[in-house]
Amino acid sequence: MASDIIAATTTTTSAALAAYSQSIASFLFRNAAFVAERICAAETSLRRIEAARLLRAHALVCAGDWNAAKQLLSQVQVALAIDPLQLDPFLKVCAKMSAFLLAKASMELGHAREAEEHLRKIMPPFNPLLYVDREGSSTHNSKHTESTKLDAAFLTCLEKYCPDDSAIFCLMGLICKQASTYSLAQQYLLQALEKNPYLWIAFEALCDMGFKVTPDIYFTDTACSNYISSIKHTTLETSVVPTKAENTIDESSSSAVPVLGPATRLRRQPSAPSNIRDTKRTKLTTATSATNAQLDPKPQPIQLQPSSLSTNSCPILKNILILAKAYLSYKQFDCAATLKIIETLCPAELNSARVAELLAKSYFEMADYRKAEEWFAKSISLEPHRVSGMDIYSSTLWHLKKQVPLSHLAHTLTETHRTSPQAWCAIGNCFSLKREHDVALKCFARAIQLDPEFTYAHTLSGHEYISMEDNEKAMQSFRTAVRCDKRHYNAWFGMGYIYLTQEKYDLAEFHLNHALQINSSNPILIVYMGLVYEKKKQTTKALDLYRRATQLRPDIPLYPFRLATLLHAMNRASEALTVLEPLVAQDPCESAVQFLLGKCLAQVGQPARAMKAFTVAQDVASGKVANSIREEIERIGGLVGVGGVEDGANVDGMEF
Amino acid sequence: MASDIIAATTTTTSAALAAYSQSIASFLFRNAAFVAERICAAETSLRRIEAARLLRAHALVCAGDWNAAKQLLSQVQVALAIDPLQLDPFLKVCAKMSAFLLAKASMELGHAREAEEHLRKIMPPFNPLLYVDREGSSTHNSKHTESTKLDAAFLTCLEKYCPDDSAIFCLMGLICKQASTYSLAQQYLLQALEKNPYLWIAFEALCDMGFKVTPDIYFTDTACSNYISSIKHTTLETSVVPTKAENTIDESSSSAVPVLGPATRLRRQPSAPSNIRDTKRTKLTTATSATNAQLDPKPQPIQLQPSSLSTNSCPILKNILILAKAYLSYKQFDCAATLKIIETLCPAELNSARVAELLAKSYFEMADYRKAEEWFAKSISLEPHRVSGMDIYSSTLWHLKKQVPLSHLAHTLTETHRTSPQAWCAIGNCFSLKREHDVALKCFARAIQLDPEFTYAHTLSGHEYISMEDNEKAMQSFRTAVRCDKRHYNAWFGMGYIYLTQEKYDLAEFHLNHALQINSSNPILIVYMGLVYEKKKQTTKALDLYRRATQLRPDIPLYPFRLATLLHAMNRASEALTVLEPLVAQDPCESAVQFLLGKCLAQVGQPARAMKAFTVAQDVASGKVANSIREEIERIGGLVGVGGVEDGANVDGMEF
Structure with missing residues (x-):
C-alpha cells in the first residue's frame, strides 16, 4: 500500500513535470511557475526541491521577471554548492541551468560583470575526465528505486531547458x-x-x-x-x-x-x-x-x-x-565583395528580407544611397514589420532628402516597434531633415535611453550637434559611440570632420585615417581625407585620394571636380582638362565647372575657348550669383566650404 | 551518390532543427529565427517550408516581436488552408501551432477579437473521428522514404512547441x-x-x-x-x-x-x-x-x-x-473559511509567499488591516521581489497610515518593477496618504496606462476623486472599474458611498447592497449599509447590521458605539447600556462613549451615575471640545459625518 502511494506520487510528479513543460510551450509562464512551486513544496529530497526551484526560476525568466528569478536562483546556488565538482549528472545539469539563468537575468538587468561571474563557474570543460569516470561506473542507473526514477523524470525535464556548451560559450562571448x-x-x-x-x-x-x-x-x-x-x-x-x-x-x-x-x-x-x-x-x-x-x-x-x-x-x-x-x-567594409558573394546564393535566399537588408546596407556603406534605398524597399516589401536595419534605411532617405517616404517609415515604425531604438532614429532623422534639430536630438536621446549600447544613435546625435554648431557636445557623442563600438567609422569621421572645421589638420588626419582603416571603400571618407591633405599641402596624397574617389563613384561629379580644381591649382591644367571634359559633357549647365574649365583653358593658352566657357558660366549662374560670380568662384575650395559647390554640383550629402 | 547527398541533407536538416530547439531553450531567439529561415530557404517541399516558417514565427513570438510574427503567420495560414480538415497529423500540428501563435500575438497586441477568431479554427474536437481513421490506417508511417523521415524530424520539433488542447481551451477562456x-x-x-x-x-x-x-x-x-x-x-x-x-x-x-x-x-x-x-x-x-x-x-x-x-x-x-x-x-469573500482551509496545508506550502499573500489578502477583505500587514510582510520576507498583491499591501499600509513602510514599499517596487501597475498603485497610495491627491491621481493613471484592465487602479482613482470632492469623475472611475471586473465590490461601495453623501439613499442602498452580495463579510460595508437603513428610518435592519459588524470585529469600538447610539435613539436605553459597558471598560477616556453612557443612564433613571458619566465626558474632552461638548455630541450621527466620532473612537479608515 505504502509502495503504491510512492509509485502514485512518482506518476503525479511526472505528470506535473509534463504539465510544466506544456505550460512553458504554451507561453503560460505564470502557470508553469505555479506548478513548479507545488512540486517544490511536495518534494522531500533536497536535490529535487532545488531542481523544482530551478524550474520555477526558469518560468520566471521566461516571463521576464528577472528580479524575482535572480532572487530565487541565489537561494538555489547555495544548496547546489554542496557538490562543488558537480560530478553527479543531476547536479551538473542543475548547476549549469542555475548559472545560465542567473547570467541571463543579470544580463537583462544590466549587470554584465555579475553575469560573467556566474557563467565562469560552469565554463566547459567541466572537469570532463572525472565526469566520464563517474558515467562509466554508472552506479547511478543501476538502482531502480522510486527515487532514482523520480530523479530521471526531473533530469529529463531539466535537460529540455539546459543550455548546451555552445550556448554557454556564446552567452559568455x-x-x-x-x-x-x-x-x-x-x-x-x-x-x-x-x-x-x-x-x-x-x-x-x-x-x-x-x-x-x-x-x-x-x-x-x-x-x-x-x-x-x-x-x-x-x-x-x-x-x-x-x-x-x-x-x-x-x-x-x-x-x-x-x-x-x-x-x-x-x-x-x-x-x-x-x-x-x-x-x-x-x-x-x-x-x-x-x-x-x-x-x-x-x-x-x-x-x-x-x-x-x-x-x-x-x-x-x-x-x-x-x-x-x-x-x-x-x-x-569590402562591400563590393559582399555584392559578388551574395550573387552565388540560391533564389530562395536571394529573395529573403535578410539578404535584401544586407545588400542595402552594403550599398549604404559605399555611399550609394539610391541603390541602398531600392534594396531597403525590397526588404520592407518582403517583411513589412522588419525593424532590423531601419535606422540605416532612415538615414538613406535622409541623404536622399526624401521627406515623404521618411515620414512614412518613421510613422510605421512608431506604430509597430515603439520601443525599438531603430524607430526613434527614424523619427529623429525625419525631424533632422526638417531642420528641427532640437527635436531630432530628443528622439536620438530616446533611442539611447531604450538601448544605451545602440551606437548609431550616438553618432546621429553627434551629427545633429554639428548642425547646431555645438562641437563640444558633438565630440562627446562621437566619443561615446566609439566606446560602444570601436569599429564605428562614422563616429571617427565625425570627430575628424570637427577637427577639420577647427583647422586642426593633424588631429583631423588621425581620426579620418582611423575611419578609413575601418572602411576603405567609402568615397566620402576618401574625399575628406584628400581635403585634409590638400590643407596640409600634401598635394600628391590629396590627388591620389581624389582619383580613388572618382574611380569608386564615377557618377558623382564632385569628386572629379575636386581633382580638377587641385590640378589647376598645381598648374597641371592639361591634366585638369582631361578630367573636366567628361564633366562638361555630362552637364553643360554647371556654372562652377564651366568657370574652372575656362581658367584651365586660359592656362593652357586657349583664350577663345576659355572666354566661351566663362560666358557660359556667367549665363547659367542665376541672379546675384551671376553678378558676383567672380568672387563666388574665387572662394571655391576654401576650408571645408564645399557648400556652394555641393549645391551646384548635385552632390549627395556629406554626412553619414 | 545522389542518395548520399539526400541522406546528408536529411541529417543536416535534423541537426538544424536540433540547433533551433537548443537556441530556443537557451533564449537565443534571434539565432533560432535565423536557423528557421535557413531551413525554410533550403527546403523543397511546400509543407516543410510552411513548417519552417512556423518555427521562425515561433521564435519571433518568443522574442516578443508580435507584429513580425503575425505578419509571417498570416502568410503561413494561407498555405495551410490547402487541407481544410487538417486530417494529416503534420498539417494538424502546423494548423494548431499557427493559430495558437497568431492568437497569442494578437492578444499581446490587444486584438482580443482577432485572437478569438484564430483560436476558434482549431478548437478541439478537431473532427476526431476522421483523425483517428487516418491514424489507424497509418498510410503515412509505412513509407520509409527520405521525405517521410524529414517530415518526422519536423513533426518532432514542431510538437515540442505545439500547445495541447487544454492550453488552447485555456487561452480561449x-x-x-x-x-x-x-x-x-x-x-x-x-x-x-x-x-x-x-x-x-x-x-x-x-x-x-x-x-x-x-x-x-x-x-x-x-x-x-x-x-x-x-x-x-x-x-x-x-x-x-x-x-x-x-x-x-x-x-x-x-x-x-x-x-x-x-x-x-x-x-x-x-x-x-x-x-x-x-x-x-x-x-x-x-x-x-x-x-x-x-x-x-x-x-x-x-x-x-x-x-x-x-x-x-x-x-x-x-x-x-x-x-x-x-x-x-x-x-x-468567505475569507474566514479561507483561513481555516489554509491551516490544513503542509508546512512547506504554509511557508510559501503565495500562501502568505492569500492570507494577507483575506484579512484585507475582512478589513483586518493589522493582520493583513503581518502576512504581507511575511510574503515579502519570503520573496523580496514579489510584485503580486503589492497593490493591496500598499492600501493596507494606507489604511494603517504607515507612511514610512509605505514609502519604502513604493520605492522598492519602483526599482524592481517599474512597469508594473502594482508599483504605481503603491506610489499613488503613498502620495494619497500625504494628501497630495493630484499627484496620486497621476500615479494611478500611469498604472491604468500600463494595464487598462487593472481594476484596482480605477477604484483607487475613484477614491482619490472623492477626496478632491469631484464626485462626477469619481463615479466615472468606479464605473470603469466595474466594467473591468463586475465583482469588484470596492467600486460598488464607492458608488454607494457617493450616493449616500448626496442623500440619494435608494441608489446608495442599491449599490451598497450589490457590494454586500459580493463580499458579505466586510464590516465596513455592513456598517455603511446600516447607516443607509438608519437614514431611511428602517431601524430594525440597521440594528441587525450594526450587530453583525460588531460580531465580526469586536475589536473595533465604532461598531458597538453606532449600535448603542441607534438603540438610545430608539428609546431602548437598557439594551444600549449592555453594549456600552464593555466599551467603557475597554477605554474609559472616550468622551463620546461616556456622554452616550450618561444619556442612556439618564433614560433608565440613574441620574447620579449619568451625572458622573457626563463629568468624565467633559473632563476627557480637550479644550474647545470640552466647552462645546453638548453641541458637538448633539450632532453625532448627522449624515455620513462619522468624522468627529471616528477620530475619537479610534476607527480604521472607512475607504477601501
Missing part, C-alpha cells in the same frame, strides 16, 4: 563583447561556433568586432556531423523512422565529452585588430586564461579540416557559408 | 474573460481544467469571475491519470528507467483522441451569477454554441467521479486541491 573585452569575447565565440555551426549570432558578433573569422572552417559538413554527435536527447533520436543515418548519430551521441581539440588551437590564435584601445581587458584575460589552462589538461590535435569545405553537400550549410562570407566582407 | 463574455469563458476554462488539473490559471480565472467551481471534481488522482493518458511525447516517455508505472502511461498515451465526455456536461451547466449586466455576450455566445454543436457529434457520459477525491494519494494534487478550495472561498 556576448557578455565579454558588451564589456569591450574583445579578445576574450573572440575566444569564447570561436569555441561556441566550433561546437555548433548553427550559432550564427556568435559569428555575427565576431564579425561585428572586426575579427576576420574564416567561415570555411566553421560552416562545413564536418562541423555539422561533429555537432550532431555532441547532441543528446534531440529530434534526431525520434523513434518514428529508425534508419541507418540516424543510427550513426545515436552511436556517436553516447560519448558525452565535448570535443575540445580545436578550441585550444583557436584560443592561441593572435587576436587581431582590436588590440588598439582595448584597455579594460588586461585583468580579465589573465584571470580566465589561468582557469582555462587548469581545466584543459591536455591539448588535442586539430580535428577540423578546411579541405572538405567546398563539397558542402547540404543546401542549409551551403547557404549559411555564403551568408557568412558575405557578412564577413560586409563587416570588413 | 482567458480571451473570452477579457472580452467580458463570462459564460463562454466559463465553458472553455472548465474544459481546460478538466483536461489538465495542473492548469491553475484556468481555475483562478474561473474564481475571479465569481463561478463556484467544485475543486473536488478537478484536482483528483483520476483527473491526473486522465491527463497522463492524454499526453504524448513528454518526460513520461523517458527511456532511462523503464518500469511498470511508466509502461502504464505509455500504453494509454497511444490513444490520441481527447476525452471529451465531461466537457459536454459542463458546457450545458447553468452559467451562474455573471448573468447580471453581461451585455456584450449575446452575439458571441450564439455564434460559438452553434460551432460547438457542429463539432461535438455525440455527447458522452460523465467520466469524472468526485467520490475518489478525499483519497488523493499524492501530495502535489492534495496541496493544489487545498489551495483551490482556499482560493475559491477567498474569491467568494
Whole structure:
C-alpha cells in the first residue's frame, strides 16, 4: 500500500513535470511557475526541491521577471554548492541551468560583470575526465528505486531547458563583447561556433568586432556531423523512422565529452585588430586564461579540416557559408565583395528580407544611397514589420532628402516597434531633415535611453550637434559611440570632420585615417581625407585620394571636380582638362565647372575657348550669383566650404 | 551518390532543427529565427517550408516581436488552408501551432477579437473521428522514404512547441474573460481544467469571475491519470528507467483522441451569477454554441467521479486541491473559511509567499488591516521581489497610515518593477496618504496606462476623486472599474458611498447592497449599509447590521458605539447600556462613549451615575471640545459625518 502511494506520487510528479513543460510551450509562464512551486513544496529530497526551484526560476525568466528569478536562483546556488565538482549528472545539469539563468537575468538587468561571474563557474570543460569516470561506473542507473526514477523524470525535464556548451560559450562571448573585452569575447565565440555551426549570432558578433573569422572552417559538413554527435536527447533520436543515418548519430551521441581539440588551437590564435584601445581587458584575460589552462589538461590535435569545405553537400550549410562570407566582407567594409558573394546564393535566399537588408546596407556603406534605398524597399516589401536595419534605411532617405517616404517609415515604425531604438532614429532623422534639430536630438536621446549600447544613435546625435554648431557636445557623442563600438567609422569621421572645421589638420588626419582603416571603400571618407591633405599641402596624397574617389563613384561629379580644381591649382591644367571634359559633357549647365574649365583653358593658352566657357558660366549662374560670380568662384575650395559647390554640383550629402 | 547527398541533407536538416530547439531553450531567439529561415530557404517541399516558417514565427513570438510574427503567420495560414480538415497529423500540428501563435500575438497586441477568431479554427474536437481513421490506417508511417523521415524530424520539433488542447481551451477562456463574455469563458476554462488539473490559471480565472467551481471534481488522482493518458511525447516517455508505472502511461498515451465526455456536461451547466449586466455576450455566445454543436457529434457520459477525491494519494494534487478550495472561498469573500482551509496545508506550502499573500489578502477583505500587514510582510520576507498583491499591501499600509513602510514599499517596487501597475498603485497610495491627491491621481493613471484592465487602479482613482470632492469623475472611475471586473465590490461601495453623501439613499442602498452580495463579510460595508437603513428610518435592519459588524470585529469600538447610539435613539436605553459597558471598560477616556453612557443612564433613571458619566465626558474632552461638548455630541450621527466620532473612537479608515 505504502509502495503504491510512492509509485502514485512518482506518476503525479511526472505528470506535473509534463504539465510544466506544456505550460512553458504554451507561453503560460505564470502557470508553469505555479506548478513548479507545488512540486517544490511536495518534494522531500533536497536535490529535487532545488531542481523544482530551478524550474520555477526558469518560468520566471521566461516571463521576464528577472528580479524575482535572480532572487530565487541565489537561494538555489547555495544548496547546489554542496557538490562543488558537480560530478553527479543531476547536479551538473542543475548547476549549469542555475548559472545560465542567473547570467541571463543579470544580463537583462544590466549587470554584465555579475553575469560573467556566474557563467565562469560552469565554463566547459567541466572537469570532463572525472565526469566520464563517474558515467562509466554508472552506479547511478543501476538502482531502480522510486527515487532514482523520480530523479530521471526531473533530469529529463531539466535537460529540455539546459543550455548546451555552445550556448554557454556564446552567452559568455556576448557578455565579454558588451564589456569591450574583445579578445576574450573572440575566444569564447570561436569555441561556441566550433561546437555548433548553427550559432550564427556568435559569428555575427565576431564579425561585428572586426575579427576576420574564416567561415570555411566553421560552416562545413564536418562541423555539422561533429555537432550532431555532441547532441543528446534531440529530434534526431525520434523513434518514428529508425534508419541507418540516424543510427550513426545515436552511436556517436553516447560519448558525452565535448570535443575540445580545436578550441585550444583557436584560443592561441593572435587576436587581431582590436588590440588598439582595448584597455579594460588586461585583468580579465589573465584571470580566465589561468582557469582555462587548469581545466584543459591536455591539448588535442586539430580535428577540423578546411579541405572538405567546398563539397558542402547540404543546401542549409551551403547557404549559411555564403551568408557568412558575405557578412564577413560586409563587416570588413569590402562591400563590393559582399555584392559578388551574395550573387552565388540560391533564389530562395536571394529573395529573403535578410539578404535584401544586407545588400542595402552594403550599398549604404559605399555611399550609394539610391541603390541602398531600392534594396531597403525590397526588404520592407518582403517583411513589412522588419525593424532590423531601419535606422540605416532612415538615414538613406535622409541623404536622399526624401521627406515623404521618411515620414512614412518613421510613422510605421512608431506604430509597430515603439520601443525599438531603430524607430526613434527614424523619427529623429525625419525631424533632422526638417531642420528641427532640437527635436531630432530628443528622439536620438530616446533611442539611447531604450538601448544605451545602440551606437548609431550616438553618432546621429553627434551629427545633429554639428548642425547646431555645438562641437563640444558633438565630440562627446562621437566619443561615446566609439566606446560602444570601436569599429564605428562614422563616429571617427565625425570627430575628424570637427577637427577639420577647427583647422586642426593633424588631429583631423588621425581620426579620418582611423575611419578609413575601418572602411576603405567609402568615397566620402576618401574625399575628406584628400581635403585634409590638400590643407596640409600634401598635394600628391590629396590627388591620389581624389582619383580613388572618382574611380569608386564615377557618377558623382564632385569628386572629379575636386581633382580638377587641385590640378589647376598645381598648374597641371592639361591634366585638369582631361578630367573636366567628361564633366562638361555630362552637364553643360554647371556654372562652377564651366568657370574652372575656362581658367584651365586660359592656362593652357586657349583664350577663345576659355572666354566661351566663362560666358557660359556667367549665363547659367542665376541672379546675384551671376553678378558676383567672380568672387563666388574665387572662394571655391576654401576650408571645408564645399557648400556652394555641393549645391551646384548635385552632390549627395556629406554626412553619414 | 545522389542518395548520399539526400541522406546528408536529411541529417543536416535534423541537426538544424536540433540547433533551433537548443537556441530556443537557451533564449537565443534571434539565432533560432535565423536557423528557421535557413531551413525554410533550403527546403523543397511546400509543407516543410510552411513548417519552417512556423518555427521562425515561433521564435519571433518568443522574442516578443508580435507584429513580425503575425505578419509571417498570416502568410503561413494561407498555405495551410490547402487541407481544410487538417486530417494529416503534420498539417494538424502546423494548423494548431499557427493559430495558437497568431492568437497569442494578437492578444499581446490587444486584438482580443482577432485572437478569438484564430483560436476558434482549431478548437478541439478537431473532427476526431476522421483523425483517428487516418491514424489507424497509418498510410503515412509505412513509407520509409527520405521525405517521410524529414517530415518526422519536423513533426518532432514542431510538437515540442505545439500547445495541447487544454492550453488552447485555456487561452480561449482567458480571451473570452477579457472580452467580458463570462459564460463562454466559463465553458472553455472548465474544459481546460478538466483536461489538465495542473492548469491553475484556468481555475483562478474561473474564481475571479465569481463561478463556484467544485475543486473536488478537478484536482483528483483520476483527473491526473486522465491527463497522463492524454499526453504524448513528454518526460513520461523517458527511456532511462523503464518500469511498470511508466509502461502504464505509455500504453494509454497511444490513444490520441481527447476525452471529451465531461466537457459536454459542463458546457450545458447553468452559467451562474455573471448573468447580471453581461451585455456584450449575446452575439458571441450564439455564434460559438452553434460551432460547438457542429463539432461535438455525440455527447458522452460523465467520466469524472468526485467520490475518489478525499483519497488523493499524492501530495502535489492534495496541496493544489487545498489551495483551490482556499482560493475559491477567498474569491467568494468567505475569507474566514479561507483561513481555516489554509491551516490544513503542509508546512512547506504554509511557508510559501503565495500562501502568505492569500492570507494577507483575506484579512484585507475582512478589513483586518493589522493582520493583513503581518502576512504581507511575511510574503515579502519570503520573496523580496514579489510584485503580486503589492497593490493591496500598499492600501493596507494606507489604511494603517504607515507612511514610512509605505514609502519604502513604493520605492522598492519602483526599482524592481517599474512597469508594473502594482508599483504605481503603491506610489499613488503613498502620495494619497500625504494628501497630495493630484499627484496620486497621476500615479494611478500611469498604472491604468500600463494595464487598462487593472481594476484596482480605477477604484483607487475613484477614491482619490472623492477626496478632491469631484464626485462626477469619481463615479466615472468606479464605473470603469466595474466594467473591468463586475465583482469588484470596492467600486460598488464607492458608488454607494457617493450616493449616500448626496442623500440619494435608494441608489446608495442599491449599490451598497450589490457590494454586500459580493463580499458579505466586510464590516465596513455592513456598517455603511446600516447607516443607509438608519437614514431611511428602517431601524430594525440597521440594528441587525450594526450587530453583525460588531460580531465580526469586536475589536473595533465604532461598531458597538453606532449600535448603542441607534438603540438610545430608539428609546431602548437598557439594551444600549449592555453594549456600552464593555466599551467603557475597554477605554474609559472616550468622551463620546461616556456622554452616550450618561444619556442612556439618564433614560433608565440613574441620574447620579449619568451625572458622573457626563463629568468624565467633559473632563476627557480637550479644550474647545470640552466647552462645546453638548453641541458637538448633539450632532453625532448627522449624515455620513462619522468624522468627529471616528477620530475619537479610534476607527480604521472607512475607504477601501
